[in-house]
Amino acid sequence: MQRIGVFVCHCGTNIAATVDVKAVAEALGHEAGVVISQDYQYMCSESGQNLVKNAIKEHKLTGVVVCSCSPRMHENTFRKAAASAGLNPYLVEIANIREQCSWIHKDIASATEKAIILGRAAIAKVHLNTPLTSMESPVVKRALVIGGGIAGIQTALDIAEAGFEVDIVEKEPTIGGKMAQIDKTFPTLDCAACILTPKMVEASQNEKITIHSFSEVSDVKGFVGNFTVTIKKKARYVDETKCTGCGLCTEKCPMKKVPNEFNMGLDNRRAVYIPFAQAVPKVATIDPNYCMMLKNGKCGVCSKVCSAGAIDYKQTDRFVEQKYGAIVVATGFNPIKLDKYDEFAYSYCPDVVTSLELERLMNAAGPNGGTLLRPSDKTHPHTIVFVQCVGSRCDDGKGKQYCSKICCMYTAKHAMLIREKYPDTEVYVFYIDVRTPGKNFDEFYRRAVEQYNVHYIKGMVGKVSPKADGKIDVQASDLLAGEQLHINADMVVLAAAIEPDKTARPLATMLTTQMDTNDFFTEAHPKLRPVESATAGIFLSGACQGPKDIPETVAQASAAAAKAIGLLCKNSITCNPCVAHSDELMCNGCSACEKVCPYGAITYQDKEFRMPNRTTAVRRVASVNPAVCQGCGACTVACPSGAMDLNGFSNSQIMAEVDAICK
Amino acid sequence: MQVNENFKPVIVAFCCNWCSYAGADLSGTNRLNYPANVKIIRVPCSCRVNPMFILRAFQKGADGVIICGCHPGDCHYTSGNYFTRRRITLLYSMLDFLGIERKRTRLEWVSAAEGAKFASVMEQFVSDVQKLGPNRRLEDLRCRKQ
Numbered sequence: 001m002q003r004i005g006v007f008v009c010h011c012g013t014n015i016a017a018t019v020d021v022k023a024v025a026e027a028l029g030h031e032a033g034v035v036i037s038q039d040y041q042y043m044c045s046e047s048g049q050n051l052v053k054n055a056i057k058e059h060k061l062t063g064v065v066v067c068s069c070s071p072r073m074h075e076n077t078f079r080k081a082a083a084s085a086g087l088n089p090y091l092v093e094i095a096n097i098r099e100q101c102s103w104i105h106k107d108i109a110s111a112t113e114k115a116i117i118l119g120r121a122a123i124a125k126v127h128l129n130t131p132l133t134s135m136e137s138p139v140v141k142r143a144l145v146i147g148g149g150i151a152g153i154q155t156a157l158d159i160a161e162a163g164f165e166v167d168i169v170e171k172e173p174t175i176g177g178k179m180a181q182i183d184k185t186f187p188t189l190d191c192a193a194c195i196l197t198p199k200m201v202e203a204s205q206n207e208k209i210t211i212h213s214f215s216e217v218s219d220v221k222g223f224v225g226n227f228t229v230t231i232k233k234k235a236r237y238v239d240e241t242k243c244t245g246c247g248l249c250t251e252k253c254p255m256k257k258v259p260n261e262f263n264m265g266l267d268n269r270r271a272v273y274i275p276f277a278q279a280v281p282k283v284a285t286i287d288p289n290y291c292m293m294l295k296n297g298k299c300g301v302c303s304k305v306c307s308a309g310a311i312d313y314k315q316t317d318r319f320v321e322q323k324y325g326a327i328v329v330a331t332g333f334n335p336i337k338l339d340k341y342d343e344f345a346y347s348y349c350p351d352v353v354t355s356l357e358l359e360r361l362m363n364a365a366g367p368n369g370g371t372l373l374r375p376s377d378k379t380h381p382h383t384i385v386f387v388q389c390v391g392s393r394c395d396d397g398k399g400k401q402y403c404s405k406i407c408c409m410y411t412a413k414h415a416m417l418i419r420e421k422y423p424d425t426e427v428y429v430f431y432i433d434v435r436t437p438g439k440n441f442d443e444f445y446r447r448a449v450e451q452y453n454v455h456y457i458k459g460m461v462g463k464v465s466p467k468a469d470g471k472i473d474v475q476a477s478d479l480l481a482g483e484q485l486h487i488n489a490d491m492v493v494l495a496a497a498i499e500p501d502k503t504a505r506p507l508a509t510m511l512t513t514q515m516d517t518n519d520f521f522t523e524a525h526p527k528l529r530p531v532e533s534a535t536a537g538i539f540l541s542g543a544c545q546g547p548k549d550i551p552e553t554v555a556q557a558s559a560a561a562a563k564a565i566g567l568l569c570k571n572s573i574t575c576n577p578c579v580a581h582s583d584e585l586m587c588n589g590c591s592a593c594e595k596v597c598p599y600g601a602i603t604y605q606d607k608e609f610r611m612p613n614r615t616t617a618v619r620r621v622a623s624v625n626p627a628v629c630q631g632c633g634a635c636t637v638a639c640p641s642g643a644m645d646l647n648g649f650s651n652s653q654i655m656a657e658v659d660a661i662c663k
Numbered sequence: 664m665q666v667n668e669n670f671k672p673v674i675v676a677f678c679c680n681w682c683s684y685a686g687a688d689l690s691g692t693n694r695l696n697y698p699a700n701v702k703i704i705r706v707p708c709s710c711r712v713n714p715m716f717i718l719r720a721f722q723k724g725a726d727g728v729i730i731c732g733c734h735p736g737d738c739h740y741t742s743g744n745y746f747t748r749r750r751i752t753l754l755y756s757m758l759d760f761l762g763i764e765r766k767r768t769r770l771e772w773v774s775a776a777e778g779a780k781f782a783s784v785m786e787q788f789v790s791d792v793q794k795l796g797p798n799r800r801l802e803d804l805r806c807r808k809q
Binding site for chain 2: 070071072096098099100101103104105106107110111113114117118121512514516517534578596598630631632633634636637638646649651654655657658659661662663
């Protein structure tokens with residue numbers, strides 16, 4: 001027989017002003033199974049909680065119903081109170097008679113009647129509550145960082161600093177990411193490599209950090225605190241442990257015409273290459289698409305010149321399996337492809353470049369050794385036109401609807417650097433708006449306009465047409481002057497929108513994390529949980545979550561590290577006990593629940609069951625991993641045999657509430 | 664159609680814990696008024712609402728059932744509300760077959776920030792059900808109040 005205690009809160013006058021609390025306590029006292037029904041001024045106060053605790057002990061209660069404010073407010077308070085009095089916390093139910101009753105209704109009679117019905121529904125539910133215990137699940141004290149750009153490096157360094165092992169998985173042959181390609185950074189104009197490469201070296205030398213370069217995540221299993229990840233180490237045909245990074249092979253390789261991706265294809269590299277001088281790890285990689293030895297077995301020069309004997313043409317992809325407690329995603333961004341923007345002549349005119357290409361053209365380690373020359377004829381450009389928002393803030397479906405955030409600032413930087421180095425070059429910037437929120441950002445932009453006389457023109461470029469004399473005609477409108485312009489330019493620079501890396505979506509599927517329609521990872525809460533994903537144990541760092549500049553990326557990287565450290569510090573984590581469970585005797589193994597589970601928490605096992613006449617039979621039945629299940633209940637509805645049920649919100653509990661309300 | 668002003672419909676509202684239940688709380692915090700006929704049942708996700716619960720409510724004498732969940736794409740559990748949307752669509756064809764007016768069952772997306780929307784949706788739903796009159800078709804007469 002159930003012994004239920006009902007506690008009705010006045011909440012000062014918040015409830016008592018519109019609900020006759022005495023009448024509610026009186027009416028609920030007559031419900032079946034209720035042995036005590038009390039009202040009190042403030043049930044959540046110390047003395048109110050003591051009232052509950054004493055009643056639990058005195059009346060040996062098997063269930064508690066508190067008629068008070070929303071369970072979102074004080075459910076935990078009363079659960080803790082019950083637990084301290086020796087009652088399982090999940091035997092407490094809250095009837096929300098403040099937010100959903102007294103604050104809504106003005107008429108005392110109808111509000112009181114509703115409060116009684118809500119109380120009855122809670123009593124009906126608590127009759128069927130079962131004691132639940134939270135499971136403890138151990139935490140593997142190792143973190144995985146996916147992506148080795150500045151976000152990934154910063155996160156890894158911070159986690160390693162706290163004393164935990166970290167692995168970085170980077171798909172390129174070197175860590176460094178986009179920041180390594182950038183020439184200078186705004187608004188201070190530091191050299192990007194000068195501030196990035198020491199961090200890359202620090203990461204490689206930190207004994208807590210393992211870098212898996214030229215590798216990809218190929219499979220993720222498990223759950224928070226206990227992920228099992230398979231890392232695919234792609235064949236680089238060079239033994240990482242033997243290669244000293246001397247670079248002799250990259251000088252002797254006869255295959256010279258391979259577009260250099262690090263310089264955005266503006267110059268060539270060899271088939272065996274080290275992406276750039278400060279690469280980490282500084283190990284050569286053979287490109288199998290161009291290597292003659294790998295393609296037709298004729299050459300082998302690199303193997304002959306390598307004194308370390310590191311070249312291994314027979315290397316194959318290797319798979320490494322490792323356990324992690326936390327995963328940080330830092331997959332970063334790429335500029336969009338501009339094939340849909342033929343009006344800017346990007347595909348056929350070499351002097352129309354993207355901003356990232358301009359970074360390489362201006363970089364001292366770039367194709368021209370730091371002298372800005374036109375890619376077509378290597379002459380010095382005298383007029384340069386910058387086009388903003390190419391693919392950003394587009395409503396036409398060709399580009400992205402969002403603002404790429406960083407373009408206004410890097411264009412101001414480019415314009416300023418060009419005017420500084422080549423004062424005879426005229427620079428025009430066509431913009432929709434100039435957006436410069438950020439510390440010292442607007443001052444920086446004002447300097448470009450006022451001190452460096454960069455011509456900022458509000459308006460969009462309509463057409464870019466290369467002319468026979470090598471010049472480029474830029475047709476644009478000046479919205480403020482209300483006139484059409486033709487600019488005879490030598491170079492055009494397009495501020496291409498940025499988009500998440502292509503590897504992000506398959507990765508999100510593996511990690512069962514959410515993404516928005518633009519393939520940016522979705523944070524658990526846009527304001528209050530910006531670095532966690534909705535999936536427990538997965539954290540977000542950098543531009544994979546949304547467009548960001550370097551300071552914001554680093555800030556988010558450290559925040560993600562702090563969250564990951566917070567998880568790794570724990571020896572075990574408490575799981576929510578309100579999870580699904582399957583009645584093995586009723587389950588027919590149809591897989592309907594497995595298909596709807598968004599977390600992959602349901603697996604099937606063959607189990608032996610006793611059958612009539614002392615026989616046994618093996619049947620396939622569903623089993624729920626309580627550490628993975630988040631308790632949404634999708635499976636309970638999908639289950640045709642009614643075997644699947646949800647702790648805390650079981651079919652019978654909800655039915656009982658429905659019955660109590662409709663009675 | 665004659666609207667019976669004295670008829671007080673019984674309305675069961677299923678609200679998902681993360682969006683709509685919080686939205687309902689918000690309409691309370693903002694002191695927005697909606698009819699007292701609406702009684703809310705908290706569920707973890709709108710996809711926890713078994714169509715059986717809805718039929719049970721009608722059987723036990725409810726005049727209208729409303730299910731509120733997170734907006735599409737905002738589900739706390741990634742995809743729960745998409746399941747709900749499909750299940751309710753299927754349920755509609757069954758209710759059509761049973762002869763229960765479609766307006767008695769409603770699926771709404773209410774976010775945790777939409778307290779005003781929650782109140783106006785409830786107001787509207789109650790007045791719609793009020794116009795339809797009592798649910799007699801599925802009500803189990805043995806359950807009727809004496």
